[in-house]
Amino acid sequence: MRVGLFVTCLVDLMRPRIGFAALKLLEGAGCEVVVPEGQTCCGQPAYNAGDAATARGLALKVLDDFEGLDWVVAPSGSCGGQIVKAYPELLKDDPANHARALQLAARTRELTDFLVNVLKLEAVPGRFDGTVTYHDSCSGLRELGVKAQPRQLLARVPGLLLTEMGGCEECCGFGGTFSVKFGDISAQIAERKARNVQASGADAVVLGDLGCMLNIEGKLRRMGDENTRVLHVAEVLAGDA
Amino acid sequence: MRSQAMFFKARVGDKLADPVLQENLGKAKSKFVDARARAVAEYERDEGADFESLREAGRAIRNRTLANLDVWLETFEQKAGERGAQVKYARDGEEICRLVVEIARRHGVTKVVKSKSMLSEEAGLNKALAEAGIQPVETDLGEYILQINDNEPPSHIIAPAFHKSKEEVAELFTRTHGRPKKSGIEEMTREARETLRSHFLSAGMGISGGNFLIAETGSVTLVTNEGNGRMVTTMPKVHVVITGIEKVIPTLEDFATLMRLLPRSATGQHISNYVSVLTGVKRPEDLDGPEHLYFILVDNGRASLLGTEFQEMLRCIRCGACMNHCPVYQTVGGHAYGWVYPGPMGSVLTPLYTGIANALDLPHAATLCGQCSVVCPVKIPLPELLRGLREKQVDMDLRPKSERLALRLWGWVARRPSLYGLAAKLAVRYLNWLAEGRDRIPLLGIAPEWTKGRDFPAPQGRTFRELYAERRRREGR
Numbered sequence: 001m002r003v004g005l006f007v008t009c010l011v012d013l014m015r016p017r018i019g020f021a022a023l024k025l026l027e028g029a030g031c032e033v034v035v036p037e038g039q040t041c042c043g044q045p046a047y048n049a050g051d052a053a054t055a056r057g058l059a060l061k062v063l064d065d066f067e068g069l070d071w072v073v074a075p076s077g078s079c080g081g082q083i084v085k086a087y088p089e090l091l092k093d094d095p096a097n098h099a100r101a102l103q104l105a106a107r108t109r110e111l112t113d114f115l116v117n118v119l120k121l122e123a124v125p126g127r128f129d130g131t132v133t134y135h136d137s138c139s140g141l142r143e144l145g146v147k148a149q150p151r152q153l154l155a156r157v158p159g160l161l162l163t164e165m166g167g168c169e170e171c172c173g174f175g176g177t178f179s180v181k182f183g184d185i186s187a188q189i190a191e192r193k194a195r196n197v198q199a200s201g202a203d204a205v206v207l208g209d210l211g212c213m214l215n216i217e218g219k220l221r222r223m224g225d226e227n228t229r230v231l232h233v234a235e236v237l238a239g240d241a
Numbered sequence: 242m243r244s245q246a247m248f249f250k251a252r253v254g255d256k257l258a259d260p261v262l263q264e265n266l267g268k269a270k271s272k273f274v275d276a277r278a279r280a281v282a283e284y285e286r287d288e289g290a291d292f293e294s295l296r297e298a299g300r301a302i303r304n305r306t307l308a309n310l311d312v313w314l315e316t317f318e319q320k321a322g323e324r325g326a327q328v329k330y331a332r333d334g335e336e337i338c339r340l341v342v343e344i345a346r347r348h349g350v351t352k353v354v355k356s357k358s359m360l361s362e363e364a365g366l367n368k369a370l371a372e373a374g375i376q377p378v379e380t381d382l383g384e385y386i387l388q389i390n391d392n393e394p395p396s397h398i399i400a401p402a403f404h405k406s407k408e409e410v411a412e413l414f415t416r417t418h419g420r421p422k423k424s425g426i427e428e429m430t431r432e433a434r435e436t437l438r439s440h441f442l443s444a445g446m447g448i449s450g451g452n453f454l455i456a457e458t459g460s461v462t463l464v465t466n467e468g469n470g471r472m473v474t475t476m477p478k479v480h481v482v483i484t485g486i487e488k489v490i491p492t493l494e495d496f497a498t499l500m501r502l503l504p505r506s507a508t509g510q511h512i513s514n515y516v517s518v519l520t521g522v523k524r525p526e527d528l529d530g531p532e533h534l535y536f537i538l539v540d541n542g543r544a545s546l547l548g549t550e551f552q553e554m555l556r557c558i559r560c561g562a563c564m565n566h567c568p569v570y571q572t573v574g575g576h577a578y579g580w581v582y583p584g585p586m587g588s589v590l591t592p593l594y595t596g597i598a599n600a601l602d603l604p605h606a607a608t609l610c611g612q613c614s615v616v617c618p619v620k621i622p623l624p625e626l627l628r629g630l631r632e633k634q635v636d637m638d639l640r641p642k643s644e645r646l647a648l649r650l651w652g653w654v655a656r657r658p659s660l661y662g663l664a665a666k667l668a669v670r671y672l673n674w675l676a677e678g679r680d681r682i683p684l685l686g687i688a689p690e691w692t693k694g695r696d697f698p699a700p701q702g703r704t705f706r707e708l709y710a711e712r713r714r715r716e717g718r
């Protein structure tokens with residue numbers, strides 16, 4: 001099975017270790033992982049800013065980059081959602097590419113969803129001594145139905161105890177460019193999230209999207225919380241946390 | 242009502258710094274959100290049916306209506322006419338005001354009692370009535386509180402005054418009613434009730450909104466919790482219903498379905514305290530009811546959405562669930578949105594009804610988290626509509642040049658992998674230089690809005706593509 005890893009621009013830029021953790025998990029499960037060299041960004045910033053032309057250009061590029069692979073896997077519900085939901089929409093007036101977009105959408109999965117529902121992974125390499133709480137990122141949860149998958153996998157990590165926080169499905173306030181257009185509102189929403197994380201008493205908040213990760217970590221640190229760790233689910237599962 | 246939507250961003254600071262508002266928002270959030278969740282769970286348990294199918298049915302009913310809106314409106318007009326009502330159409334707010342004043346004058350009315358009508362807010366009707374020498378009295382408790390507070394605009398579509406604290410209301414009542422200050426909600430409600438009673442008895446005309454218009458019977462339905470709607474629509478000799486043309490539905494059966502959705506979504510009630518189906522004028526055998534009944538059906542921008550990508554918005558049944566569940570609304574409240582409708586539905590409706598160029602911030606004032614569309618009882622894809630409006634702003638050249646340019650440049654670079662790789666590498670170096678060896682950047686010059694309220698975590702060190710290329714070389718591949 002040839003699996004294309006969609007690294008995502010934020011992992012590339014900010015947290016490469018998450019890309020390597022995803023690689024480790026997929027290879028460990030027996031996949032032949034291909035990391036297309038030319039990949040950059042899924043184009044969501046342009047799509048959400050209303051610049052459909054730019055977003056379409058990048059959609060076509062991703063279609064080319066990931067041509068001919070059995071699966072495309074992203075350690076992000078947000079970028080995964082862009083490929084699955086937005087590409088077919090963006091290309092609906094271009095019959096040939098629309099068909100390609102639909103095919104790509106059908107082959108694209110968020111990482112934990114792929115591990116659970118396609119690979120039916122039983123054991124994970126990681127070990128984590130402590131309590132974690134899981135933040136459901138919006139796109140993964142509401143566009144791709146990622147909810148049970150990460151929890152199922154975390155439950156298999158020796159030493160890890162999962163405790164749910166209040167409002168785990170509530171948005172953290174990131175919202176892409178929203179976070180820099182309306183910084184005040186965004187930071188205030190992040191504060192509610194951070195307080196929920198703290199109230200859960202967990203050692204770490206685990207999540208599946210880089211945007212939320214930077215937002216929540218940034219807020220916790222600004223609030224003077226130096227202890228609560230903010231981890232991507234891939235790092236925890238791979239034992240790299 | 243004059244739109245203040247251009248000032249969304251400017252108003253946010255005040256809203257965030259208002260402790261009373263913040264406290265009330267916190268309370269309202271848990272109240273509405275928890276109540277809805279409980280009601281949905283109980284529905285699924287007690288009826289053995291899933292709420293999702295009910296939402297689907299609600300969506301289908303509203304779509305069926307909108308597909309032949311003209312036909313259903315004609316049917317409604319005919320049926321209402323058969324029962325002695327007069328149906329009039331208003332193109333915009335101005336026309337609503339003109340028609341209402343005309344009707345009031347015809348019947349020699351000098352005082353009007355009103356129950357909740359969002360259309361009257363759209364039109365700024367109270368001001369027009371007052372200018373015509375007709376006294377409008379709001380009788381919905383929340384609307385009444387706002388009216389006596391110098392006609393403050395509502396901040397929520399079903400709980401218009403919830404931004405006010407009990408103490409603020411007590412002050413206001415003392416000032417307005419000239420009675421000793423009360424502190425309990427029950428006492429205050431009784432005081433409002435006593436004050437309003439005399440207005441009900443002396444008003445010559447009642448004005449109400451309408452939750453739905455039933456085409457097959459020519460009826461209007463009112464869904465309320467306070468009972469004032471019944472007084473407004475039965476005591477005065479004249480009753481005027483003002484509602485949007487999109488509020489029509491085909492049958493009473495459809496109404497039954499929508500009524501399973503509306504109260505649960507709005508307040509978490511299984512059924513509202515009062516549900517009225519009002520048909521025609523008072524007949525000789527009737528005990529009460531108005532002698533004259535008028536319907537003013539309003540366009541005010543609605544018809545222009547038909548057949549466009551925004552038609553789905555016309556399904557809205559004004560339950561308020563989208564704002565109750567919206568993280569942005571929960572943070573800034575309703576007034577910041579600047580017009581009649583706040584929250585996600587307002588961010589779609591305000592630009593569409595008052596001009597896209599007049600509400601540039603609103604479609605962007607959303608994280609697109611999607612929770613609104615998950616709870617919407619008629620499954621309106623609000624985030625997609627908000628994004629559609631963002632696209633419209635780009636198409637109409639309404640975005641700042643710098644933003645347009647930055648996006649295009651970024652898109653151009655992102656289609657050129659080697660250039661992109663270099664840019665990413667430099668960006669990471671730059672961020673790390675700013676971090677000065679720490680794991681965070683407290684002040685980011687290129688994104689000051691980010692670091693106003695939180696730190697920006699520093700990058701790990703090098704880009705994935707650099708590290709991966711290195712690993713491949715090491716492995717000799």
Ligand code: SF4
Pocket residue numbers: 556557558559560561562563564586613616617618619620621
């Ligand atoms: S958009 Fe949907 S959730 Fe919002 S008020 Fe209308 S019907 Fe209710």
